[in-house]
Structures are given as C-alpha cells and as structure tokens.
Amino acid sequence: MFDVLVAEIGSTMTKVHAFDGMDGSPRLVAQGFAPTTVDEGDVMIGLERALADLSRAAGGGVADAPRRYANSSAAGGLRMSAHGLTYDMTLRAAREACLGAGAVLRYVTAGRITDRDLRHLDKEGPKIILLAGGVDFGEAGIVCENAVQLTRLACRPPVVYAGNAALTEEIVAILSDAGFTVFTAPNVYPRVDELNPEPVRALVREIFSHHIITAPGLDSVRQWSQGEILPTPGAVLIAAELVARELGPLVVLDVGGATTDVHSVTDPTPEIAAILVDPVPRSRRTVEGDLGVFRNARNVLELLGQPNAEPPQRAVPVTAAETDLFCRLARKAAETGLERHAGEVRSLYTVTGPKRIAQGTDLTGVSWIIGTGGPLTRLPGAVQLLESLRRPEGGARLLPGLGARAAVDRDYILSACGTMGVDYPAAACHLALSSLQRNAGG
Numbered sequence: 094m095f096d097v098l099v100a101e102i103g104s105t106m107t108k109v110h111a112f113d114g115m116d117g118s119p120r121l122v123a124q125g126f127a128p129t130t131v132d133e134g135d136v137m138i139g140l141e142r143a144l145a146d147l148s149r150a151a152g153g154g155v156a157d158a159p160r161r162y163a164n165s166s167a168a169g170g171l172r173m174s175a176h177g178l179t180y181d182m183t184l185r186a187a188r189e190a191c192l193g194a195g196a197v198l199r200y201v202t203a204g205r206i207t208d209r210d211l212r213h214l215d216k217e218g219p220k221i222i223l224l225a226g227g228v229d230f231g232e233a234g235i236v237c238e239n240a241v242q243l244t245r246l247a248c249r250p251p252v253v254y255a256g257n258a259a260l261t262e263e264i265v266a267i268l269s270d271a272g273f274t275v276f277t278a279p280n281v282y283p284r285v286d287e288l289n290p291e292p293v294r295a296l297v298r299e300i301f302s303h304h305i306i307t308a309p310g311l312d313s314v315r316q317w318s319q320g321e322i323l324p325t326p327g328a329v330l331i332a333a334e335l336v337a338r339e340l341g342p343l344v345v346l347d348v349g350g351a352t353t354d355v356h357s358v359t360d361p362t363p364e365i366a367a368i369l370v371d372p373v374p375r376s377r378r379t380v381e382g383d384l385g386v387f388r389n390a391r392n393v394l395e396l397l398g399q400p401n402a403e404p405p406q407r408a409v410p411v412t413a414a415e416t417d418l419f420c421r422l423a424r425k426a427a428e429t430g431l432e433r434h435a436g437e438v439r440s441l442y443t444v445t446g447p448k449r450i451a452q453g454t455d456l457t458g459v460s461w462i463i464g465t466g467g468p469l470t471r472l473p474g475a476v477q478l479l480e481s482l483r484r485p486e487g488g489a490r491l492l493p494g495l496g497a498r499a500a501v502d503r504d505y506i507l508s509a510c511g512t513m514g515v516d517y518p519a520a521a522c523h524l525a526l527s528s529l530q531r532n533a534g535g
Contacts, residue, residue: 098144099509457492507525
C-alpha cells in the first residue's frame with residue numbers, strides 16, 4: 094500500500110507512479126508502464142496492466158493507495174475551439190486560457206462566426222467551445238450574433254462563455270434554449286490591456302474531468318482516481334508553477350512523439366516591460382502540433398533540411414543510429430518550439446522616427462530551462478541539448494540568455510506532480526525538484 098498513486102493515460106503509453114511519505118519526506122517508490130489501450134476499446138485495460146507492472150517493480154503486493162489521481166492526453170487530448178472579436182485582444186486572451194488548461198485548439202475565429210465556420214466546427218467536433226468577446230460593458234452586437242450562429246451547429250458540445258459580463262444572462266439564454274450546456278466564467282479580457290485567463294483555465298479542466306469522456310473507458314479511470322482527470326499538459330503547467338516558486342522564472346519544454354509543448358512561468362524584464370505593447374500572462378503554454386519526434390518526424394526532418402530522410406519506424410529507439418536520429422529530431426523540435434513561444438523585439442517607423450516595441454513572452458530573464466517528455470527524459474545528452482538553446486542578449490527573439498541553467502525531469506514525473514499538486518503542493522514541489530537532473534556544478 095502506497096500513500097499516493099498517479100496514473101497518466103498517454104496517447105501511446107500509460108504510466109503509474111507510486112509515492113510514499115507525502116506528509117513528511119515524499120519519495121518516488123516505483124513506476125509501472127503499459128501501452129495505452131484505446132485500440133482495444135478501453136483505456137482501463139492499459140491502466141490495469143500498468144498497475145500490474147508497478148506491483149512487480151515494487152516487489153509484489155497490491156498496487157493501491159488511499160489517494161489516487163489521473164491525467165490524460167489519450168484520444169488526441171482535449172479539442173477546443175475559441176471565438177472572440179479581434180485576434181490581438183479577446184481572441185488572444187481566449188487562446189491563452191485554452192492552451193493553459195491543456196487543450197488543443199483546433200479552430201479559432203475573430204469577428205462574426207460565418208456559415209463556413211459552422212461547417213468547419215461540425216467537421217472538427219470540438220469537445221468544448223469557448224465564446225468570448227468585448228471588454229466588460231463594451232461591444233455587444235457581434236457577441237450576441239455569434240451566440241445565435243452557434244445554435245445552428247449540428248453538434249452540441251459544452252460552451253464556456255467568458256466575454257462581456259453585461260451579456261452573460263442573454264448569452265446563456267440563447268444557447269441553453271438551443272440545447273447547449275453552458276458554463277460561465279469571468280471575462281478573459283475584462284479591460285483594455287488586462288488578461289484574465291485563469292478562471293477559464295480552471296473551468297475547462299473541471300469540464301474535461303466531469304463532463305467529457307475523451308477515450309473509451311476513461312469513465313472507469315475517473316472512478317478509479319476518485320476525482321477529476323486533468324488534461325496532461327495542464328498538469329505540467331501546474332507543476333511548472335509550483336517549481337517556479339522555488340527556482341524562479343523558468344520554461345519547460347515537453348517534447349513528444351506528436352507535439353511539442355512549451356510552458357513558461359515568467360515576467361518580462363524591466364527593459365522589455367517598458368516597451369511591451371501587448372499583455373501576456375505570467376504562466377503561459379503553447380503547443381506546436383507539427384513538431385514531434387515520431388508521428389510528426391517528417392515535419393521536423395524538413396526543418397532540418399532533410400525532407401527525403403527516412404523518419405523513425407518505431408516510437409522508441411533501439412540502435413545507435415536510431416538514437417542519434419531521435420536526438421537530432423528532439424533538438425530541432427525543442428529549438429523550434431522555444432522560438433515560436435518566445436516574443437520578439439522589432440522596430441516601428443513612426444512620424445517621429447523608429448521606435449522599438451516588444452510583443453509576446455519575454456524569456457530573457459528565465460533562470461531555468463527544464464526538459465520533460467519521453468525524448469528529453471530518456472535520450473542521452475539532454476541537458477547539453479537544452480543548454481544549446483540559450484542565446485546571447487540583444488537578438489530579435491526574446492529567448493533564454495546564457496545565464497539560464499538547464500535540467501531534465503529524470504524521473505519523468507512533472508505531470509504527476511502537477512496532478513496531485515493541488516492537494517499536496519509542498520510534497521509535489523519537493524518531488525519535482527528532486528527529479529531535476531543537471532550537469533555537475535549546475
């Protein structure tokens with residue numbers, strides 16, 4: 094019997110982590126692994142196999158605990174669409190809320206939702222629709238029109254309304270009368286130059302857990318876990334926030350077989366803050382759906398200038414040549430994902446002359462670059478790979494500087510720590526920190 098079990102239902106692998114000493118000296122006791130069994134029609138089968146593997150790794154006995162948690166990215170993760178008024182205001186705030194919750198954004202619109210948009214939404218089948226728009230007590234017409242347009246959808250996913258607070262009652266009535274389940278949250282963009290994504294993030298995680306089954310058998314996993322199931326990327330962001338309290342500003346790179354997620358917890362440096370033209374949240378996640386070392390390896394090979402090279406034929410490298418290929422793919426995916434996540438400085442030419450402005454996330458002040466995910470936790474030389482992503486100050490991209498230190502989530506438990514972090518913040522933070530492997534002297 095352990096203190097805590099945390100299951101992670103991934104797209105290819107299911108993992109179970111066992112922890113003890115949660116009220117004193119927390120430690121990782123053992124881990125169990127098994128292929129995820131979406132194709133067998135029930136992901137609970139894979140979890141049971143992972144629990145059996147955990148029992149063997151721990152020396153026998155029943156793998157159970159009084160507290161059990163789970164996160165999942167099976168069946169493609171949490172697909173969402175987001176709809177706002179303008180790309181550089183409410184829609185950007187809505188995107189931050191969705192991505193921070195661990196969602197995969199499959200479709201976004203700005204302004205009026207068109208008939209073409211409706212056809213695309215019915216084809217994509219989002220699990221949640223986020224409707225935003227307007228500062229509080231501001232624009233009303235387009236937001237209400239968009240609510241009416243959504244009632245014409247053939248699909249009926251839950252809708253989260255997080256727009257102009259003055260319209261909440263009217264929007265809820267329009268959508269509820271059309272058969273939608275509607276949830277409300279505070280405006281993601283309540284005032285000009287103010288983002289408020291966290292309430293929507295929390296609500297989306299709750300909806301994912303209690304109202305959506307994203308893979309066959311996940312409802313059984315929910316019963317096993319005695320509570321909500323977090324989207325795996327959302328759990329990683331929670332862990333990043335916990336670790337940042339101890340280590341300071343940081344960025345976490347999660348390179349996977351299909352996607353590369355980048356999580357940052359940082360504020361702009363005073364120099365960049367003085368020229369920053371758009372607000373960004375302190376905690377931020379971006380997902381690069383085209384960057385992966387297995388399922389999307391061809392895309393990464395093209396970025397490497399090798400479009401005709403043979404991609405990996407299996408998800409886990411076996412030979413030295415395969416390991417070398419995975420290392421090159423992981424480095425390029427991490428480098429490209431980090432560059433896309435980072436903001437930039439550029440010059441605007443005005444009537445009074447050139448003016449420097451900054452947009453996006455400023456990573457120049459981060460203290461740590463942390464790697465997690467299968468490739469960065471299992472491939473050789475991962476710490477050196479992360480160190481190679483640092484750049485001297487003064488470039489156009491606001492990337493981590495040469496003073497940032499690098500570490501790898503050796504035990505591959507950041508998502509597990511985030512999943513139990515609400516109930517055990519101190520223990521989860523301690524475990525995450527103890528898992529960080531860095532170079533000697535770092």
